[in-house]
Amino acid sequence: MFLKDEELSEILPKANTIIFDEAHQIPLVASFFLGQFISSSQISNLIQDCQQGLKKYPDTIKVLDALSKDLQEIIFELKKIVSPFPARLNINNLKNYENFEKTYNSLIEKLELLGITLSKHSEENAELQKLFERSTELNIKFSSWLKKDNQNNIYWLEVFARTVQFNETPISISEQFNKFQEKSDSAWIFTSATLSINGSFDHFVKLLGLEKAMTQYLQSPFNYSENAFLYVPKEIPDSKDELFNLVLVKKALPLLKASKGRAFVLATSLKSMEEIGALLKDELKKNEINYPVITQGEGPKSDLLQQFKKHGNAILIGSLSFWEGIDVRGPALSLVIIDKLPFQSPGDPVFESKIKLLSEEGINAFMSMQLPEAIIRLKQGVGRLIRDDNDKGVMVICDKRIIEKSYGIKIWKSLPPFKRTRNESAVINFLEELE
Numbered sequence: 001m002f003l004k005d006e007e008l009s010e011i012l013p014k015a016n017t018i019i020f021d022e023a024h025q026i027p028l029v030a031s032f033f034l035g036q037f038i039s040s041s042q043i044s045n046l047i048q049d050c051q052q053g054l055k056k057y058p059d060t061i062k063v064l065d066a067l068s069k070d071l072q073e074i075i076f077e078l079k080k081i082v083s084p085f086p087a088r089l090n091i092n093n094l095k096n097y098e099n100f101e102k103t104y105n106s107l108i109e110k111l112e113l114l115g116i117t118l119s120k121h122s123e124e125n126a127e128l129q130k131l132f133e134r135s136t137e138l139n140i141k142f143s144s145w146l147k148k149d150n151q152n153n154i155y156w157l158e159v160f161a162r163t164v165q166f167n168e169t170p171i172s173i174s175e176q177f178n179k180f181q182e183k184s185d186s187a188w189i190f191t192s193a194t195l196s197i198n199g200s201f202d203h204f205v206k207l208l209g210l211e212k213a214m215t216q217y218l219q220s221p222f223n224y225s226e227n228a229f230l231y232v233p234k235e236i237p238d239s240k241d242e243l244f245n246l247v248l249v250k251k252a253l254p255l256l257k258a259s260k261g262r263a264f265v266l267a268t269s270l271k272s273m274e275e276i277g278a279l280l281k282d283e284l285k286k287n288e289i290n291y292p293v294i295t296q297g298e299g300p301k302s303d304l305l306q307q308f309k310k311h312g313n314a315i316l317i318g319s320l321s322f323w324e325g326i327d328v329r330g331p332a333l334s335l336v337i338i339d340k341l342p343f344q345s346p347g348d349p350v351f352e353s354k355i356k357l358l359s360e361e362g363i364n365a366f367m368s369m370q371l372p373e374a375i376i377r378l379k380q381g382v383g384r385l386i387r388d389d390n391d392k393g394v395m396v397i398c399d400k401r402i403i404e405k406s407y408g409i410k411i412w413k414s415l416p417p418f419k420r421t422r423n424e425s426a427v428i429n430f431l432e433e434l435e
Contacts, residue, residue: 023190035169090349091155156349174209194379203372227392230418258431261291261313263335324380334393342377
């Protein structure tokens with residue numbers, strides 16, 4: 001769709017039907033393609049290409065070397081001003097950082113000087129003309145980002161280990177996505193196990209502007225009511241309690257013993273994942289339980305999964321990247337433990353801006369966006385447990401909000417039809433009887 005709109009239709013053949021599998025990912029992917037970004041690495045790459053393309057001009061190379069040094073220092077200073085660690089910030093919050101705008105304007109001034117330097121050689125050959133055009137384009141984009149000249153976009157900055165990225169993301173993709181569909185003569189089919197909220201597709205339809213879409217909800221073919229439990233432990237503290245992870249591990253231990261390992265522990269953040277992993281290793285050692293513990297980050301995702309399957313009694317601890325696209329069938333996985341309901345962090349600049357906009361329009365942002373998106377993410381994590389007709393196991397959600405909050409009923413009604421319980425003994429007996 002995106003390529004066709006960019007007049008590159010010859011790359012894609014005509015199709016009568018377009019099928020979007022794992023369609024729950026479309027809103028995020030479409031936001032990326034319909035937005036744009038610029039980064040400090042683009043500047044570095046341009047400078048390197050200029051130094052290569054102009055190496056026969058020693059005087060110009062001296063200017064480029066000086067510009068390269070100045071630009072790198074400015075980028076370093078921007079990172080220092082904002083955060084020495086990976087971070088994401090809305091442009092509106094950057095006014096709280098002293099000297100950010102002044103330093104950013106220095107970056108633009110150096111890019112303008114780079115363009116002037118390249119313009120002196122731009123007519124000599126096609127390669128140098130291309131370098132000049134790249135310089136001009138970068139200058140325009142960096143200048144535009146600071147001006148925030150499109151009210152329909154969110155402007156935000158992300159700091160990585162080595163680069164700074166400046167993003168422009170559309171608030172809504174529905175209008176543009178709807179235009180793609182109207183231009184197409186094809187039939188579009190969207191399919192995913194996690195598109196619906198309690199059987200309704202309203203949230204997904206609204207996000208993509210597909211109000212005229214026909215929808216069909218199909219029940220899972222798996223026998224959840226016989227083969228799986230949904231268990232919410234009793235006496236679990238509030239998810240914000242500083243002892244939450246410790247209690248979670250204590251509650252998980254008898255279940256892990258009953259399941260003989262063979263478990264995923266899925267956390268909603270890297271910080272929680274690391275803390276749970278450390279606490280669990282200590283608890284297993286203290287109780288002389290020798291199940292292998294595999295933690296996200298110890299190797300490539302595919303390698304960790306192979307290790308998990310090979311051991312046959314391992315415990316894999318992961319964050320959100322292990323919540324979907326993971327397929328472990330059979331007795332190798334009999335227990336999935338999720339720490340908290342996966343609500344998006346309110347500190348995320350894109351999410352924060354959308355919440356503010358909805359609130360300003362008098363719309364309940366929690367019920368209209370935060371809750372539906374958390375349910376979709378939760379369904380992805382829950383979907384790791386039962387993968388075929390013969391799978392059996394226990395899904396543990398260690399967040400009492402699913403029971404105690406009024407919105408909890410909307411969450412668990414959106415999940416597969418597990419046998420639901422808060423009885424630890426029933427769960428342990430079930431796990432012990434599995435193969």
